[in-house]
Amino acid sequence: MNLKNKKLTDEQFFSLREEVLSQWPTGKEVDLQEAVDYLKQVPEEKNFAIKLEKAKKEGVTLAQPRAGVALIDEHIELLNYLDKEGGADLLPSTIDSYTRQNRYNECQVGIDESIKAGRSLLNGFPGVNHGVKGCRKVFESVNLPLQARHGTPDSRLLAEIIHASGWTSNEGGGISYNIPYAKAVSVEKTLRDWQYCDRLVGFYEEQGIKINREPFGPLTGTLVPPSTSNVVAIIEALLAAEQGVKSITVGYGQCGNLIQDVAAIRALEEQTEQYLKKYGYNDVVVTTVFHQWMGGFPEDESKAFGVISLGASTAALAGATKVIVKTPHEAIGIPTKEANASGIKATKMAINLLEGQRLAMSKELELEINVIKAETKCMLDKIFEIGGGDLAIGTVKAFEQGVVDIPFGPSKYNLGKMMPARDNNGAVRYLMTGNIPFSKELLDFNRERLEERGKYEGREVDFQMTVDDIFAVGKGKLIGRPE
Numbered sequence: 001m002n003l004k005n006k007k008l009t010d011e012q013f014f015s016l017r018e019e020v021l022s023q024w025p026t027g028k029e030v031d032l033q034e035a036v037d038y039l040k041q042v043p044e045e046k047n048f049a050i051k052l053e054k055a056k057k058e059g060v061t062l063a064q065p066r067a068g069v070a071l072i073d074e075h076i077e078l079l080n081y082l083d084k085e086g087g088a089d090l091l092p093s094t095i096d097s098y099t100r101q102n103r104y105n106e107c108q109v110g111i112d113e114s115i116k117a118g119r120s121l122l123n124g125f126p127g128v129n130h131g132v133k134g135c136r137k138v139f140e141s142v143n144l145p146l147q148a149r150h151g152t153p154d155s156r157l158l159a160e161i162i163h164a165s166g167w168t169s170n171e172g173g174g175i176s177y178n179i180p181y182a183k184a185v186s187v188e189k190t191l192r193d194w195q196y197c198d199r200l201v202g203f204y205e206e207q208g209i210k211i212n213r214e215p216f217g218p219l220t221g222t223l224v225p226p227s228t229s230n231v232v233a234i235i236e237a238l239l240a241a242e243q244g245v246k247s248i249t250v251g252y253g254q255c256g257n258l259i260q261d262v263a264a265i266r267a268l269e270e271q272t273e274q275y276l277k278k279y280g281y282n283d284v285v286v287t288t289v290f291h292q293w294m295g296g297f298p299e300d301e302s303k304a305f306g307v308i309s310l311g312a313s314t315a316a317l318a319g320a321t322k323v324i325v326k327t328p329h330e331a332i333g334i335p336t337k338e339a340n341a342s343g344i345k346a347t348k349m350a351i352n353l354l355e356g357q358r359l360a361m362s363k364e365l366e367l368e369i370n371v372i373k374a375e376t377k378c379m380l381d382k383i384f385e386i387g388g389g390d391l392a393i394g395t396v397k398a399f400e401q402g403v404v405d406i407p408f409g410p411s412k413y414n415l416g417k418m419m420p421a422r423d424n425n426g427a428v429r430y431l432m433t434g435n436i437p438f439s440k441e442l443l444d445f446n447r448e449r450l451e452e453r454g455k456y457e458g459r460e461v462d463f464q465m466t467v468d469d470i471f472a473v474g475k476g477k478l479i480g481r482p483e
């Protein structure tokens, strides 16, 4: 394996670039020097990294929706509606599934069919097919910073096009956009491809242009224990920093127990900064993003607003820099612009009412922060050990061996021996740890918390708890109690 956690040299980067830009005709629209000049004229209020850094300094939580449709003018109308009517602080362009699989031919069919049908027949914005011209038109027609959100194992061409278009943030990473999104793409390949995306950002940073990178926190969004999502976020932050990224937003998907969720964000921010400093990356601005509940939603829209408001409140009480907003159409599918805007409004109402408030430190909160950090450290120590000190090599081996193991990941490169379940307070614990190298103390802690639930419910601690928990929220409860 010649993968190394080493900054790509200019020669390595530019030799790869030829092939990347040749993958679709719109790649020819990317001219790096011209893109630098274009990015230099992006006003501060439309720069994602700058707006996040400002929010961190002011201690405010920004609200960002997901949104994407097939055609440029409709996409612009949607984004401006979410800004003006919804009150979004940051804008996405959620990229369609064909683009995520680099299937640009099918994207083109989707675009052509959408034009004929007069409505979006893609589940997102096909940024590569619209090219720099189209993506710049979107950027120039909105008034907020713009970010690509997707799930693309090989995002190299998409990154080239969106950044050249003034979009100053890209979501994703070599683990977080592989294991939850692909069945058969090797971790080695996606780590390498995302080194390219990060090196591109590093190149722009060297030209004085701030661009934000955001590892995808929630992963499979299904009972992912905080230390599992945090370890992935920290790995991707370190790999990005090595390529010259200076603005990193690490993320976490709401699990539902308030204290554990606040602890997850606090541990994530502190431990990411600690590891960046430990490995010499002293000039990286770390921000956090809290994703509102990523699991099954209630169909009833009023109940959905309950879930959305709890997520908004948790993000505010945790002091997250950003919260990703869900909509009352979550259980149905792609939201209408009205439903999308209403999710943002509910979110901002909760955030505004909680302005300046944080969940106070308590012995329970301190315990959860310490447990998450200790679990995360067990995995990271092992990764560096099996990688012979190289994080990228260690990460590939960690997935082969199940040192890091993401629950319900479709990837064949994920061992899949770890299984989570909620304890009696709804906190997500490790029911089965597979090959995750936890200390005995941590294994006992997780077991004891689950035994408490078993005792309370009068049943065995087993996989049925996991199954019941998966369906619980959709049925209006957090914990999947036996029926």
Ligand SMILES: CCC[C@H]1O[C@@H](n2cnc3c(N)ncnc32)[C@H](O)[C@@H]1O
Residues within 6 Å of the ligand: 066, 067, 068, 069, 094, 123, 124, 125, 326, 330, 333, 334, 335
């Ligand atoms: C990992 C992201 C999953 C979430 O991403 C939302 N999502 C996906 N595609 C779109 C879109 N085109 N417009 C608005 N939301 C979208 C889903 O609803 C889900 O919540």
